[in-house]
Amino acid sequence: MTQTIVITGGSSGIGLAAARQLAARGDEVVLVGRDPDRLAAAVEQVREAGGGREPRHFQADFEKLDDVRGLADRLLADVPEIDVLANNAGGIISQARETVDGFEATMQANHLAPFLLTHLLRDRLAGGRVVNTASRAHAQGRPGTNFVDDYRSYSSWRSYGASKSANILFTAEAARRWEDVLSVSFHPGVVRTNFGASRLTRLFYRYAPGLVPPEQAGELLTWLCTAPAGELENGAYYVGRTVARPAAHARDPELAAGLWAASAAATGLDERPAG
Numbered sequence: 678m679t680q681t682i683v684i685t686g687g688s689s690g691i692g693l694a695a696a697r698q699l700a701a702r703g704d705e706v707v708l709v710g711r712d713p714d715r716l717a718a719a720v721e722q723v724r725e726a727g728g729g730r731e732p733r734h735f736q737a738d739f740e741k742l743d744d745v746r747g748l749a750d751r752l753l754a755d756v757p758e759i760d761v762l763a764n765n766a767g768g769i770i771s772q773a774r775e776t777v778d779g780f781e782a783t784m785q786a787n788h789l790a791p792f793l794l795t796h797l798l799r800d801r802l803a804g805g806r807v808v809n810t811a812s813r814a815h816a817q818g819r820p821g822t823n824f825v826d827d828y829r830s831y832s833s834w835r836s837y838g839a840s841k842s843a844n845i846l847f848t849a850e851a852a853r854r855w856e857d858v859l860s861v862s863f864h865p866g867v868v869r870t871n872f873g874a875s876r877l878t879r880l881f882y883r884y885a886p887g888l889v890p891p892e893q894a895g896e897l898l899t900w901l902c903t904a905p906a907g908e909l910e911n912g913a914y915y916v917g918r919t920v921a922r923p924a925a926h927a928r929d930p931e932l933a934a935g936l937w938a939a940s941a942a943a944t945g946l947d948e949r950p951a952g
Contacts, residue, residue, distance in 0.1 A: 681758050682902050683798075685709040685739075685791065686766030688719040691810065691865050694895025695763070699902065700727030707756055708734040709748065709766065739766055739790035740776045742944060749797035759801045761902045764791035765810040767840070773831035780824040780943065783833070787840035789824060792847055793944040799855070806859035808901045809848050811914060813864045815841035816924040820932075822939035842927040843936060845914050850933040852912025859906050863915040865894035 682699055686692040688710030696706045700723045708723060710716035713736055723732045737748040767787040774782040780789060795807055818838025848862040866889035913920045926932060941947040
């Protein structure tokens with residue numbers, strides 16, 4: 678059965694690899710990317726992989742929550758069915774940066790933006806699933822609830838780890854709250870991409886031995902998007918095709934509930950009228 682799958686961060690790396698694989702299966706892929714040129718190039722690759730079918734595509738910068746809200750509006754207007762939302766966009770920055778919304782950029786782009794997008798699409802996702810790209814780096818950072826980093830002691834890896842912990846906690850809490858949506862998170866491996874906060878880190882992610890190629894990581898994302906629901910565990914964190922136990926702070930239900938409430942407040946979701 679073919680599905681409609683929205684992939685954020687779909688213009689490069691893991692997201693693009695999975696998009697090509699899903700298009701080749703016959704699924705309808707909807708690409709979301711930040712850079713217009715890379716997004717256009719990705720559209721061409723996915724079109725070719727899908728036998729000439731034009732994938733729908735949308736540009737959005739997750740460091741701007743208004744972009745996320747606009748993206749949700751366009752998806753709801755243009756994509757009548759969404760079977761899977763793959764929250765794959767993310768990154769790490771070398772120096773502290775505050776977004777236009779007043780939050781630390783890594784936490785906003787990696788957690789607050791997908792949290793907001795998922796909530797805005799929540800009704801459209803009923804009966805479907807959400808797949809969140811996390812990382813083993815979550816062990817390096819525990820998320821707070823004010824989303825404003827102490828810039829005097831900023832650490833790119835601590836902030837990145839905290840955002841990846843937030844992905845895992847969001848997944849688990851969504852499974853507890855939204856019984857009609859299957860939610861999973863996963864570690865894609867240490868992937869050979871342009872990822873990295875500094876020139877040295879980017880060189881590592883391009884050339885270090887033993888790195889996972891994007892196609893292999895994309896296969897895991899593809900599997901999580903398409904495996905029968907009964908084969909997956911709701912709320913679980915996967916390493917490979919196996920459920921794994923995240924760090925203690927990333928499986929704390931009290932922290933997950935507090936993070937959910939703080940994220941809803943930060944993104945304005947708790948100000949929306951009920952219904």
